Amino acid sequence: MQQIAHFINGQSQTSEATLPVTNPATGQVIRQVAKADAAIVERAIAAAREAFPAWRDTPPAKRAQVMYRFKQLLEEHADRLVQLISEEHGKTVEDAMGELRRGIENVEYACGVPELLKGEYSHNAGPGIDAWSNFQPLGVVAGITPFNFPAMVPLWMYPMAIACGNTFILKPSEKDPSSVLAIAELLGEAGAPPGVLNVLQGDRVAVEGLLDSPEVEAISFVGSTPIAASLYARGSAGGKRVQALGGAKNHAVVLPDADLDNAANTLMGAAFGSAGERCMAISVAVCVGDDSADRLIEALVPKIQALKIGPGTQRGLDMGALVTAEHRDKVMGYLEIGTQEGARLVADGRSLTVPGHEDGYFLGGCLFDRVTPEMRIYQEEIFGPVLCVVRVESLDEAIALINAHEYGNGTCLFTADGEAARRFADRIQVGMVGINVPLPVPVAYHSFGGWKRSLFGDLHAYGPDAVRFYTRRKAISQRWPSAFETTHAEFHFPSGS
Structure with missing residues (x-):
């Protein structure tokens, strides 16, 4: 071999x-x-x-x-x-x-x-x-x-x-x-x-x-x-x-005025691309208002169910396998933990089978609703195809939630309100921020890095x-004294004046 x-x-x-x-x-x-x-x-x-x-x-x-x-x-x-x-x-x-x-x-x-x-x-x-x-x-x-x-x-x-x-x-x-x-x-x-x-x-x-x-x-x-x-x-x-x-726990805040179709489509890629094994993956959607949360979940569930999953070497797929059996099992363990903690598992990818690849390390897209900050699935980096929905009442509450988390790698805000976007970008304690951009990875002539831990x-x-x-x-500093210059010892600290 x-x-x-x-x-x-x-x-x-x-x-x-x-x-x-x-x-x-x-x-x-x-x-x-x-x-x-x-x-x-x-x-x-x-x-x-x-x-x-x-x-x-x-x-x-x-x-x-x-x-x-x-x-x-x-x-x-x-x-x-x-x-x-x-x-x-x-x-x-x-x-x-x-x-x-x-x-x-x-x-x-x-x-x-x-x-x-x-x-x-x-x-x-x-x-x-x-x-x-x-x-x-x-x-x-x-x-x-x-x-x-x-x-x-x-x-x-x-x-x-x-x-x-x-x-x-x-x-x-x-x-x-x-x-x-x-x-x-x-x-x-x-x-x-x-x-x-x-x-x-x-x-x-x-x-x-x-x-x-x-x-x-x-x-x-x-x-x-x-x-x-x-x-x-x-x-x-x-x-x-x-x-x-x-590590990271990247939040996407969805305001009521956001373009929900755009938010849902881009969140799919940000949460489930590379099976969620990205330090910039969006793993938490923070919805301002129950109506925003309900509409987002309604849009996401059929998209998650329609994910094309299989061996990554085949063209035209959305998601491949997780890197090891141990890591897949760890991610699946978080699904059990979240359920026990009281979150609602709206989409469960554990039933996925890929014909001809039954021994592969596959897991379908997963979606939790009613996640709260004290839950482990919120606090810890899962690093898999799992998206958690947290419901809050205001943008200020969303900002406070994100700022309280130990990680500060990336975040984004979905909105049509320029004032809200500016306030979010100014007040959020995160190193990389997107406005309607869910994976705000800087281009090569900027620099990449988070805040906090x-x-x-x-x-x-x-x-x-x-x-x-x-x-x-x-x-x-360099000086070449002139041949005609008279020098003498100086004991004060040198200055340019």
């Missing part, structure tokens, strides 16, 4: 120890993935360390040329890459293509790194003194990425990190590693020297090795909040720069914040 290898110093490297990779649509093991031990982790760090000096000194324009070629190769190989994503993750090929395209947008942004790394210059900042600043790379940096976006989330990280002059070690999810390796090989084909990008496959051994290594200067992470909080604390205590994106660290992912995260600013 094929082994998905590590990628170290420009070469594929296998391991004796492996982990199984399963096709969620069939429940069958289709590949094995290498499992890093401490020695392999050290080998990857050494490769990145040795590649750093030459790559740091490579002009930014030449680093950008690598990114231009990388973008072209990603587009040329897109069909193969999305097939690998769908086989191992379970999402539909159309969804995988959307993921890849959003990742490519971040490569496009990294192509502009010569402009982004330009510092500031002041002539005659003081008597005969010129001052300027520049941005210099950190060194060896690392990324730890989740299963739900095996192509896009790594592309949030290493294209900009590498374009800024760092070398990078990526530890992807062991659940869907094939596209990650294929994309890393394409970067090498684009001209990145050996050791500039390294991929460590495996489990927590690789994560802890990167986290504890004094040679790794910074770590980017996307995953659950408990792990994000732990990783941030441990990495920061070790002197590393850390950005750790955690959805983000640990000061800087968001990709966009302008990525340049700041993967570089250090250096300020330089």
